[in-house]
Structures are given as C-alpha cells and as structure tokens.
Amino acid sequence: MKAYIFPGQGSQSQGMGGELFDEFDFYTRMADDILGYSIKELCLNDPERQLNNTLYTQPALFTVNTLCYLKAIQDDPTPAACLAGHSLGEYNALLAAGAFGFDDGLRIVHKRAQLMSSASGGGMAAVINCDIDRLRACLNQGGLDGIDVANYNSDSQIVIAGLQPDLAAAYGLFDEQGIVYVPLKVSAAFHSRQMAPLKEAFADFLRGIGFSPLQVPVLSNVDGGFYSDDNLVERLSAQLCSSVMWRDSVLNMRATGVTRFKEVGPGDVLTKLVGKIL
Template sequence: MKTYLFPGQGSQYVGMGQLLFDKFPDIIEKSNNILGYSIEELCLKNSKNQLNKTEYTQPALYIVNALSYRDHIKNTGEYADFLVGHSLGEYNALESAGVFSFEDGLRLVQKRSKLMSQVLDGAMAAVIGINYKKILNILKENNLNTIDIANYNTLNQIIIAGPKNDINNAQIFFEKNNAIYIPLNVSGPFHSRYMKPIYKKFNNFLLDFVFHSPNIPVISNFEALPYSIEKITNNLSNHLINPVKWFDSIYYLLNKSKNEMEFMEIGPGTVLTKFIKSIKNEYKKDCVIKDDILEQSQEKKIEKWNNKYPIGTKVKVKGYKDILITKTKSMLLFENKAVIYIEGYNGYFLLDDVQPIQ
C-alpha cells in the first residue's frame, strides 16, 4: 500500500518548481490570473521578499505541490491508496482526490492565507525531545494557559502556539525539562484558538463551493481519519483552530497496513519524509496485535456513542463542574484511546470521562 504526502508551510524555498513551470503552462496561466501576480517570479526570483509571507507562501506551495503531483503521475502512472497533507498540504491531498478543481483549491488557499495573515501578535515554537503529555504538564504547572498545542508532528516533536510574549517566556520552562525549544519564523499562532476571529469568515467562504467525494481516501488533519463528503466544510473550518494530528494520521495508516505502508513526499523538501522516519521508529508493530482486542472494544464504544449522540450533545465531564458541549464525533487515537473533543477546549477528552445529559 502507498500513501502520498503533501508538505505545508515551512517547506518553501526560492527556486522551488523550477523544473516544473515550463511543463504545465496552462496551469501557470490559470494561477497567475487567479492570484494577480506571477507565481514563477515569486518562486524563482522572490524579488519582493514575499515568499516567506503566509499570504504568498501558501498559494505558492499549493501550486508547486500540484505540479509535482501531476509530474509524478505523468512519469509513473502510479496512484496512491491514500493521500495526506500537512496543514496547507491537505488542500493538495483533497485536490488530488478530486474533491475540488485545481482552480477552486487555489481560490480556497488564497482566501485562507489572506485571513491567516491577518491574525497578528502570535508566535509558534517547536518543542523537541519530550512528548505531548509532558508538554501539557509543563503548561499546566507553570500557568501557561494561553498556549495551545498546534501540531502533533511526531511523538517527540510538537509545535505550540500562542501570544508572542508568552511563547518567548515559555522557553525557559521547557529547557528546564531538557527539551529543545526552537521559536519558528511564522507570522501567527496557526492551528490554535487565536484563529477563531477568522473561523466564521472562512467557513462562510467555503459554503460557496461545491465539493465531491474523494476518489482516493484522504486522511484529515482535524480527525486523523478519512474524509467523507459531509465532513469537508466542517473539517476545513476546524482545521484553522485545531491542532494538526500528523502523528495520529500516520499511525492510522501504519495500523491500516500493518506497518507495511510505503510513503512518498510529493512537493518541495523532505520535512515529512523525516517525520515519517521518526514515527516509524516510534511505532511498534506488535502493539497492533497485542492491543487488537482493546482496539476492537474501543471501536465498538465509539460506534455506539456516534450512533446515539450527535455533535453538539450536552455532557458532563469528569473533573469539570460546568455542562459542556461536544464539538466532534468520538474517534480512536494512536494509543487506542476512545476520545472526543469539547467546545472551548483544544485537547481531547477520554470518552470514558464524558457522560451525556439525558
């Protein structure tokens, strides 16, 4: 089995697409007409120093990823069994699966990038060497409650997001716990609660588009599960304000193939390929066999919940006094946990700790 991976923001570089633009002149012409500027000039010369600005980075990567995919299919004729993209790359996965046209995808990415670039005074940082549970403990113990987890890239490479000063001030607490802390060169706190001001605008924009069922399964960053047509608008909107579950997505694919999945990165750079290598090292094939009974019981629990309780169900959660509301269906995460997400909270809750209000 084979999965194609599409990279997101951070994989861009001056010169990307150089061997592709002349091969697809029709797509370049369409892109320039939609964007109102030359994609070749941006990617190859970057004379205005715009390539690393979110508003320009995302359309550029979307186009180069799309050209890379077309070139690969033209040269090999080999289609994947699954598609997955990291953040912005998810739009390439959906376009490659026939969910929307190249042109509509570019319009969506253009709007998304413009809105995201409007959220200012935020920052992100990579925390390397400790897992997400330790990160959550550090945030809680030091009252860093303005910071969210934005990307679960690998088990020990997590991205956090929040106000710029708080991200800067958090560094000392993580380094005290032997973590490597790397502030990222981004313009905003992506995939966090701080994207909520643009959530409705983008959701309303999505409503003007017609989407189709994927002809190749696409794994969602939001749920780490395959897309279905009824989830497209919801997932793409929630994609803005929720973390990228990359580790969970790859773990799902490894479980699906009993650790026999072949991965290929389509687009500039090798960031995702390095993530895959790390995740495969973390993944233990025998845990699938050992936990098979547990996984089956959790899946039955999830199926029972989802059949009975829709998104928006009022619930009581262990340790919380207030009545809360579910914002997703229940799902299975990489440690064979049945979990659910709650309105107003960024992390997941164990389904065993959630009780519906009858």
C-alpha cells in the same frame, strides 16, 4: 500500498518548482490569472522577498505541490491508496482526490492565506525530544493554559502556539528544565484558539465552493480520521484552529495497509517525520 503526502508551510524555498512551471504551463498561467502576479517569478526569484509571507507562501506551495503531483503521476500512474497533507498540504490531498479542481483549490488557499495573514500577536515553536506529558506538566507549572499544541508531528516533535508573552514565559521554563525548542518564523499562532475568529468567515467562503465526491480516501488533520463527502466544510474550517494530528494520520495510514509514503512537493520534512513515527 502507496500514499501520497503533501507538505505545508515551512517547506517553501526559493527555486522550488524549477522547470515544472514551463512543463505545466497551463496551470502556471491559471495561477497567474487567479492571483494577479507571476507565481513562477515569486517561487524562482522572489524579487520582493515575499515567499516567506503567509499571504504568498500558501498559494505558492499549493501550486508547486500541484505541479509536483502532476509530475509524479506522469512518472508513476499507479493510483495511491490514500492521501494526506500537513496543514496547507491537505488541500493538495483533496485536490488529488478530486474534491475540487486546481482553480477552486487555489481560490480556497488564497482566501485561507488572506485570513491567516490578517492574524497577529502570536507565534509558534517546535519542542524537540520532549513527550507530551512532560510538556503539559511544564506549561501547567507556569500557569500557561493559553498555549495550545498546534502540531503533533511525532513523538519527538511537538509544535506549540500562543500569544508572544505566553511563549516568552514558556521559553524561560524550557530553559530552566533543559527542554529544547526552536521558535518558528511565523506571524501568528496558527492551529490554535487564536485562529477561532477566522473560522466562520472561512466556512462561509467554503460553502460557496462546489465540492465533488472524493475518489481516494483522504486523512484529516483535525483528528487523523478520514474525510467523508459531507464534512469537508466542517473539517477544513476547523483545521484553522485545531491541532494538526500528523502522527495519528501516519499511523492510521499504516494501519490501513500503506507501506510506502511518497512526499510530493519541495523538501523532505514529512518523509523524515514518517521515519520517526514508524
């Protein structure tokens, strides 16, 4: 059994999409019309240095993931047993499952990017080779209860998020205890309580979308469980401020019989994580 998995923010790179923009010109032109700028120019040349800006990263990745998926099913039309995506990539999983068309999906992602790019004052960091119990003990020791776990990526990689002063204090404790961490180049504390003020505005927007029944099972980042047709708005709005339960998602896919994970999009971040998880 095969699962398609779609990467999220952090997998973007200049040049992504390549010749797919011309091969799937219909979708490229649709993206340009919805966004009001050339998605091909942004991804291939990035003349204004905007590709790493959340406002532009998310629509760009959603589009490139979509083109990569169209190419993948052209090359291998065997249907996937289930679908999943990491954070932004979850929207591509829902697109592939038939929840919405490319146009509505891109509009949703654009709105999400607008909301998330409006947040500031926070940051994120990947914590490497430190189990969750040790990490929590370290944060508790410093009284840093304002820091949330943003991503449970694997047993060896956990991403934390919080306000910058709290993160700075955490880095000091990590240095003292020999805990390896990598601050991420993001503008806010995504997938944390800092995103909670955006949740209702996003839910309101989602209620205006006409979702279709899912044709393929899709895993939710919120709890690693499967979506149902009646909880898309609830889960997608909650995803903004909930941890990404990627490890659980992968283990649940394996438990349902998935033996092959095919990453669809730029890079191989998820492929490496799946290898570590399994």
